[in-house]
Amino acid sequence: MTEPSAPGDELAGATTSERAPSVTLRAQRHAKDPRPGLSGLPDGALEAWLAAEGQPAYRAKQIRDGVWRQNAAAVEELLTLPAALRSRLDAAFRADTIAADEVTVSDKGLTEKTLHLLSDGALIESVLMHYPARGRDDAGRPVHRERHTLCISSQAGCAVGCPFCATGELGFGRDLDTAEILDQVRHAARRMTARGGHLTNVVFMGMGEPLLNLDRVLEAVEALSDPERFGLGARHVVISTSGVVPGIRRLTQLNPQFTLAISLHAARDPLRDVLVPLNRRWPVSEVVAAARDHARKTGRRISYEYVMISGVNDTDVDADALAALLRGDLAHVNLIPMNPVAHTPWQASSSERVTHFAARLHDGGVGATVRRNRGQDAGAACGQLAADRAGEPPAPAVAHRRDLIVRQSEAALRGDRNVERLPVDLEAAVSPRTAAR
Ligand code: SAH
Ligand code: SF4
DSSP states (O other): OEEEOOGGGSOTTOOOTTOSOSSOOOOOOOOOOOSOBGGGOOTTHHHHHHHHTTOOTHHHHHHHHHHHTSOOSSGGGOTTSOHHHHHHHHHHOBSOSEEEEEEEEEGGGTEEEEEEEETTSOEEEEEEEEEOOEEEOTTSOEEEOOEEEEEOOSEEEOSSOOTTOHHHHHOEEEEOOHHHHHHHHHHHHHHHHHTTOOOOEEEEOSSSOGGGSHHHHHHHHHHHHOTTTTOOOGGGEEEEESOOHHHHHHHHHHOOSSEEEEEOOOSSHHHHHHHSGGGGTSOHHHHHHHHHHHHHHHOOOEEEEEEEBTTTTOSHHHHHHHHHHHTTSSEEEEEEEOOOOTTOOOOBOOHHHHHHHHHHHHHTTOOEEEEEEOOGGGTOSTTHHHHHHTOOOOHHHHHHHHHHHHHHHHHHHTTOOOOOOOOHHHHHHHTTTTTTO
16 A cells, blocks of 8 residues: 655644554454345346335335445445335345454554455455645645545455565455445445545555456446445546456456556566566566557556565666656556565665666656555555464465575576466466456
């Protein structure tokens, strides 16, 4: 979870009142509640159910208003409905697909990480980041308005397995359904409403690879941008991908209003094969070609994410390769010093190195911004808190993993292409449903 490192983003005056979580959530495993979540229902589903129940069609709007305007957490809060209908509705649907939350506050109140327990015991997370207004114009108005950005998960765990990412270390759990994606947003919105504010941005940068659960993610984005439902402009949504090329091409055809972010992390294939294992299926040139077409067709700038790892991907050679790759494109690079994670031997690049890398990109004709990591003290790096709750991996496993990462990255730095096949669960994840499109 990252943010611009501008001086106005410093942390004055925030509250820390939510600090101690009242429950300690642990991953469990049991059957998922079969009742669909109300927030994720497709168009017409409520109408069809009401008709079958012999209820008037106008009840559908009352229920939708209860979900989206009132943001009800339980069917019993829908007081516009008669009690008998509430009880039928409760038997068929859930007003909330999240069973429990645990909130951890950090950065003097500016970052709130929530661990969400789902009905089958899976744990996912979202992170709410507050950015105070900063800068004043001549009329005293803020140049950058205050923002409240929620980072959400699209899957429990992730099959891609990037070695610097805590979610990658967890492996793949399951896809989230549409309501589970949207209910993360509704939970954060509830907290914002209680303080008299509202969410301004939603980014798919939590756990999981959104483009490997694209149908559900697109349904969620539609609900978020629908004025009758969440009502957040699509321009305030970012979808981040590690480079699922058929998914990017599918998005391009939809000509979307949201921003596409590509997690690049390396401009050279041998290194990217290690840092983002999906690269063995869709190499850098294909990812960037798809992103370039996307920018041309939509007129929207691509954000490239680049996690800076000391001595691995932060050399002048890397900066020059990256500049050569993106020069002339409608693109911007976000440089993110790596958040430390238990299972990797790597460290974040020094701030001098990051600044130098950014300057070299600028000289090479590519715009770049250094992002500051949010929530490090709360383990708010991608997937970190959930990973902790899954239990520390045994020491020999960590040592083995570190050894493998070191060997692979050393080979990559020598320029050797990693010819290993994709990990089995990643192979299953990318075919045939995504690759076939
Ligand atoms: N799977 C998608 C979206 C979720 S990851 C993707 O990879 O794009 C969101 C962002 O968090 C990615 O850019 C990812 O590279 C970054 N990230 C993961 N682990 C990190 C770490 N240890 N430090 C800094 N950023 C990290
Ligand atoms: Fe998955 Fe993204 Fe983490 Fe890679 S960085 S393991 S794609 S969540």
